[in-house]
Amino acid sequence: MAHFPLTASRSARSGAALPVLAFVISVFVLIPVIALFVIALTGSSQDWPHLIRYVIPQSIWTTVLLLSGVAVLSGSMGILSAWLVVSCDFPFRRLLSWALVLPFAVPTYLAAYAYVEFLDYTGPVQSAIRAIFGYTSGSEYSFPEARSLWGAAMILSFVLYPYVYLTCRAVFLMQGKAAVDVARTLGVGRFGAFFRVQLPMARPALAIGTTLTLMESLNDIGAVEYLGVNTLTFSIYDTWLNRGSLAGAAQIACAMLIIAFGCVVFERWARRRQRFSVTRTTGAVFDTVPQKLTGPAAWAATAACALPVLAGFGIPVYVLGGFALKRLEQFAGERLYSALFDSLYVSTVTTLITVAMAFVIAYAARVSGSRIVAYTGRIASFGYAIPGTVLALGVLVPLAGLDNLINLASERMFGMHVGLLLTGSGAAIIYACSIRFLTMAEGSVDAGFQKLSPNLDMAARTLGRNRSQTFVSVLLPMMRPAAMTAALLVFVDTMKELSATLLLRPFNFNTLATLVYEDASRARVEDAAPAALIIMLVGILPVILISRTAIRRPSGAPLYRG
DSSP: OTHHHHHHHHHHHHHHHHHHHHHHHHHHHHHHHHHHHHHHHHSOSTTHHHIIIIIHHHHHHHHHHHHHHHHHHHHHHHHHHHHHHHHEEOTTHHHHHHHTTGGGGSOHHHHHHHHHHHSSTTSHHHHHHHHHHTOOSGGGSOOOOSSSHHHHHHHHHHHHTHHHHHHHHHHHHHHTTHHHHHHHHTTOOHHHHIIIIIHHHTHHHHHHHHHHHHHHHHHOOHHHHHTTOOOHHHHHHIIIIISOOHHHHHHHHHHHHHHHHHHHHHHHHHTTTOOOOHHHHGGGTTOOOOEEOOHHHHHHHHHHHHHHHIIIIIHHHHHHHHHHHTTGGGGGOHHHHHHHHHHHHHHHHHHHHHHHHHHHHHHHHHHHOOHHHHHHHHHHGGGGGSOHHHHHHHHHHHHHHHHHHHHHHHHHHHSOOOOOTTTTTTHHHHHHHHHHHHHHHHHHHHHHHHTSOHHHHHHHHHTTOOHHHHIIIIIHHHTHHHHHHHHHHHHHHHHHOOHHHHHHOOTTOOOHHHHHHHHHHTTOHHHHHHHHHHHHHHHHHHHHHHHHHHSBOTTSOBSSOO
């Protein structure tokens, strides 16, 4: 009989511990943000007149123009391709429906390196123009410059439009055919139904997808630096490292953080009055019958869906893959192996920590039902909105201070100088990446928990299991697919991360991303190709996972009919 009170006692302790752990994780996320504002407020103001006059206004204007271009281009490509693969039947539709996600595998900085080479004077495009028209020099014709603001907007849009494509395609599928059929009976054509019915209904998805592309564009540093576009991200990097002003960089970072927060607020505002009823639409989710296109219209639809794939995935693979095949000996080089080992180390540790934190947050919200715990989870998920450069600046100072305290304590207690245990071991990179990618891990884990009935918890509790035992023996085995998805997404995104890694890496510590950046910054893109190809090959894994999830029903039946 003593078993039940003991179980209840342990259950109470575990139930109280979960919200506390969730709160600790939220503090873990907020520390860099707090540190950032402290640095900005306590730093010297001697650089502020220079920043206000020469740096910040131009950087903000450039950033706004870049984000506007990315929003228009990626939004147009994403929503058009999503509508075509759902509403129309044309040649290669099934193939293109999943191939449209492939640009996810290409980091923005790799796309920038590839496009500069592809559009360069000696590249295949200008070489073909000279061969066709008989030109002998570049002065005889005009060709747009890839290293420009609008070139950056196009390149970023080519690899980021899948955010819009996936969110809009899901909404078009949920709309079913009922709304379109009603519009058609009222005399509206298919294109009219799209503009007057389907597009307004898809505005929340368009806002969400566009916001994600804007946050990724705001986070980028490798592409914009290589293309010569001085955004706020580059201004932080330049002010911190090239001008030696940590306080000035922190002040710019605070302005950038406000912009990132504004993107999140805009996304929520855009769908503030939108409501969805899953139970009412379930029967219509998969009843969309694509209209068969014939003749030029069919091939025009094929071209419209194929061009984003070729632009976002085909050209980078063609350029960098071609360079890599000419440098096969580098795949056996010590430099590449060392960078690969560092990447695997950082990615693996980050994945383990991030997925563990995601389980704590999601399970705490499941068992407590408290609003405070729910808000704690929202705070912990804010990290994805913080650009990597801003995170790097906020992470470095607290960890450096903690390093100094550890070193001082070690010297006083043991007379031993331990050095930089945290900032010198890659722990700062792991900290920053764990904060940044906690959102996607928590989202995957929470989605997995939502598929499990609360009755499972209750049944286990009636059989004498406490919360910890219920989680370990009942829920966790059933959560394996969600955990694997979260782990894969975090692992691959950490492998591709450049902004935070570039600023926080110790001496003689290179990941594949920073190795590519070093070679490209020295105008040796060809030498960077082997490492770039490995990054893209690893990035294809979550793309395959996302594609399989998106084009199939939960039961495993094909999504599209006919």
